[in-house]
Amino acid sequence: MMGPRREAQAALFYEFSLEDHIPQDHLLRSIDRFVDLSCIRAHLADFYSHTGRPSIDPELLIRMLLVGYCFGIRSERRLCEEAHLNLAYRWFCRLDLNDRIPDHSTFSKNRHGRFRDSELLRHLFETTVARCIAEGLVSGQRMAVDASLIEADANRQFSASKEEWDINRIDVAAAPRAVREYLDTLDEAAFGADSEVQPKFTSFSNPASQWTATRKGPAFFSYSDNYLIDTDHGVVVDVEATRSIRQAEVGSTKTMLNRVKDKFDLDPERLIADTAYGSGPMLDWLVKRKIAPHIPVIDKAGRTDGTWSRADFEWDADNNQYICPEGEALKQFRRNYSDPNRGPTGKGVAKYQALKHTCQACPSKMKCSPNADARKITREEHEDARDVARAIRKTKQYKVSSKLRLKVEMLFAHLKRILGLGRLRLRGPCGANDEFLPAATAQNIRKLAKIFPAPQQPRKA
Structure with a gap:
């Protein structure tokens, strides 16, 4: 038998608890455990007036923004609508059923004012990073x-x-x-x-x-x-x-x-x-800070005609010279200058050249310098750091880094x-x-929530 038609009737009193209506495995329950906004008021104290009408709680605005970024709600107008309807959003924002949602224009007003002046968003991000460090991530x-x-x-x-x-x-x-x-x-x-x-x-x-x-x-x-x-x-x-x-x-x-x-x-x-960060100055900066650059080197010294490139020559740092595959030396200077202004400057590009009569008699001349009397090689200012990066690329750790x-x-x-x-x-x-x-703050919080989910509690009978 078909049951009677049900019609909604307004009740005078309701017994309702937001806590009971939010699922135990809801993402916001796990996120809420890692959101600590207790320091926001102290951080913004100097940017609020001591007189006048009380303003909207900044913690509420930040919690609403976190909801928007965690769940991909890009519009602040729509965020206010979703926070008004969604019980889980109200629970996370510490709002009761009767509490009003702030107007969407409040976010713009605070962002262009006290949020930027106090660098609150960076402070919030760094607080999340500190929590990730404390959790051992x-x-x-x-x-x-x-x-x-x-x-x-x-x-x-x-x-x-x-x-x-x-x-x-x-x-x-x-x-x-x-x-x-x-x-x-x-x-x-x-x-x-x-x-x-x-x-x-x-x-x-x-x-x-x-x-x-x-x-x-x-x-x-x-x-x-x-x-x-x-x-x-x-x-x-x-x-x-x-x-x-x-x-x-x-x-x-x-x-x-x-x-x-x-x-x-x-x-x-x-x-x-990746390769975009493999320039000489960047690699040199990393090496001087004792950071191993697991970065492909930007290298345009290779040749397309099949002849030997600079990589085929061995660098002899002790004697400031290159050694060709035939064992001959390519030097920058072949005499000692008494005038320091005529010697090497240590800046820019250095040129290294073999002796002409040595190259002319070399059996591998056609593989080395078929169109020149003698082989010449240039060495950039930061070539030492580039050599460090090239050596790292041959290691097993570099293969692991490529996957990471x-x-x-x-x-x-x-x-x-x-x-x-x-x-x-x-x-x-x-x-x-x-x-x-x-x-980025939302991504870190979601990472924490995924690795450390909220403990499940048995449902009430």
Whole structure:
């Protein structure tokens, strides 16, 4: 028999507990165990007025932001709607059923003000990294670095070519916030000071973004999200936003390594990266810091005509000379100069040459220098560090490092596909950092929650 129709009737009193309605295996229960925001009020104390109407609890705003980044809710307007409807979100944000959700505009107001002034988002990220270190997920011995392009909030139709772009015509007083941030970062290495190359197009609304393209893909405006991770469990130990140019990405590596050294006393034994980080100055900087560069060397000394390249010659550091496969020496100087100005300078490129009569009588001349009277070899300023990297590449540890480097690629894939950070919503260098930092914080918290899930409690009968 069909039962009677049920109609919703409003009750005067309800006996309801959020705690009983959140599943024991819900991700937010595990995440909540590793979210410690007790220090936020002290960190923001100097940025609030002592008089006036009480403001919204900053801990509530941060908890809502963490929910948004952990579950890929990109819109703050939609985040407020989801927090209003979802019981688990209310439980995590310490909201009762009758508590009102803050307006979405509150996030922008605080972000552009006290959050940026106090660097709260970086403080929150570093707090999470410290928790990962305390839980034993970070040893600091092996680290990997890489960058990924994140599409900027900019349109090709609202941009100018490098011939049309004139920075002197910008009215600073009337310019948008993103443009003013761009002008403030012109002298920073992370946003183009390390490179003299002018971008093909510059966005009017987001000029700090870089017009670039991925491999075999269309060009677009983007920022680079730079990650420095510990390879033990793939924990992000530092993050930096830069312009999408190689010089800026490589420069950010030095910034991040110095920062984790000062903040957490982490000094890795090896750094793992791809070929983009294999320049001579970068390798030399790592070797001087006693960090083993597990990085492919950028080397253009190879030959395509089948003749011997520089790699076929043995370097004799004690005598400052190269030894060819036939056992002959290629020297930079063959006499002692009494005038120090005529001797070697130790800077730039050094040239080494064999004797002409030796090369002419050599049986392997056609394999070595068929079109020259004598063989010449150049040696760059940082060639010693490059030799260190070449020697490391022949070891078994390097093969292990090549596999470990995939962990940072997996983090970027998770960032874009699961957390939905394929395109930025905020503009300018500060906007990029304001999105990259909470996203990395969410990844670390999810990592903690996955490795140390919340203990399961039996359900009440």
